[in-house]
């Protein structure tokens with residue numbers, strides 16, 4: 001995509017962003033980007049102005065989930081102008097995928113190149129006024145996370161939401177994530193268990209394909225709040241794959257109770 005200069009009356013960077021929340025996961029494929037998107041849509045539904053900063057170099061998938069494709073990114077005096085998903089400008093998105101010629105290329109980049117890009121990217125987006133900025137990070141705990149934190153200036157980060165699947169809990173990936181938060185002084189706002197059981201579309205019975213409840217146990221063990229569980233939903237994955245709006249699928253679901261708990265602690 002092309003990068004163009006545009007004069008916009010957006011104020012720079014994070015000056016007018018009230019809350020910054022990181023979304024973390026121990027490994028890829030657990031639904032971190034899906035949950036980030038759901039949280040953003042639920043916050044917007046609750047009347048908040050929301051931004052998503054998609055820093056997942058390994059797979060910037062949020063533009064696809066929000067059906068914005070790969071738009072041209074414009075620059076104003078105070079930085080990159082985010083892409084708005086609606087006319088009311090209530091949901092702003094900036095994805096590292098917008099700035100990369102070939103998103104698959106980053107996989108072969110060395111650490112310093114990745115961290116340099118993240119550093120520039122995190123501090124150079126002209127968000128304007130936002131209630132909450134959700135940051136979709138790469139999976140794991142890497143130099144890239146430290147680069148995100150350094151450039152968000154730690155005191156601006158309100159905390160992190162950890163996404164896990166029931167089976168990932170036992171692998172220790174989430175525990176490492178918790179240790180990372182403790183060491184870097186990031187408050188854990190809570191844990192969400194995704195892909196927690198499968199609700200049969202025919203009889204509505206929930207089958208626990210993987211063991212269930214690991215997220216809740218882990219929350220207890222680590223003194224974190226358990227924000228809820230989201231079941232595997234074939235309709236959700238179909239909507240995501242086909243770029244359809246999936247807001248109606250979770251209007252009554254966990255994500256709403258999760259955001260209300262998070263909102264209370266912010």
Ligand code: ADP
Pocket residue numbers: 025027028029030031032033034035059061194195230231232233234236237238240241
């Ligand atoms: P991550 O960001 O952790 O790598 P994604 O959010 O990209 O994971 O999700 C990985 C895949 O799993 C996607 O194809 C997504 O559609 C699917 N997925 C995630 N959560 C669910 C769910 N609760 N029900 C059905 N499919 C899901």
